[in-house]
Amino acid sequence: DAGITQSPRYKITETGRQVTLMCHQTWSHSYMFWYRQDLGHGLRLIYYSAAADITDKGEVPDGYVVSRSKTENFPLTLESATRSQTSVYFCASSRQGDTGELFFGEGSRLTVL
Amino acid sequence: GENVEQHPSTLSVQEGDSAVIKCTYSDSASNYFPWYKQELGKRPQLIIDIRSNVGEKKDQRIAVTLNKTAKHFSLHITETQPEDSAVYFCAASKGGNTGKLIFGQGTTLQVKP
Secondary structure, eight states: OOOEEEEOSEEEEOTTOOEEEEEEESSOOSEEEEEEEETTTEEEEEEEEEETTEEEEOSOOTTEEEOOSSTTBOOEEESSOOGGGOEEEEEEEESSGGGSOOEEOOOEEEEEO | OOOEEEEOSEEEEETTSOEEEEEEESOTTOOEEEEEEEOTTSOOEEEEEEETTOSEEEETTEEEEEETTTTEEEEEEOSOOGGGOEEEEEEEBOOTTOOOOEEOOOEEEEEEO
């Protein structure tokens, strides 16, 4: 049972480049989320999805794009990376949305030079 | 939108003492309040949650209390042990399957042996 996996786990890129972080879950959970974790800010919601082809903005969506063509995948794209997007990104999934347990991936550490 | 404030940002206690972490939320419609624990280098994991129709919930050494009137909720850890050392996050959501679970800034708890 793989659960929820993220790739890559570590990524270094340069300002202006496009970066895609992948997230895959094997539970067929309807809900998926992307959070970023920064010291002093906790976990901030970037985007979430209630089902395939349904996505919505969270607290800090600017500079990010998501898609969800299949239930099990929820990629996060930084179309033109900036240094302020250096962070640890966590993908999560849930059966019950915002009123049930979130299962987090291991995180993807992104550094933008 | 929902805003969750968490205090203190760091907390150091002696093994065996109690630890209390407090959170306040802004949206009176919020009705689900989970707590997540993140050990160093690991993913966040749910440790306890409470819904707005309950004032207190306990699970062994941890308990959560909710004051809806004051819009705050707290995590209580009794008889702390070194393995309780971690970052703790509170969160709040309005339910309705919106997907918007908003986290506090996190509290780093250190339990000294």
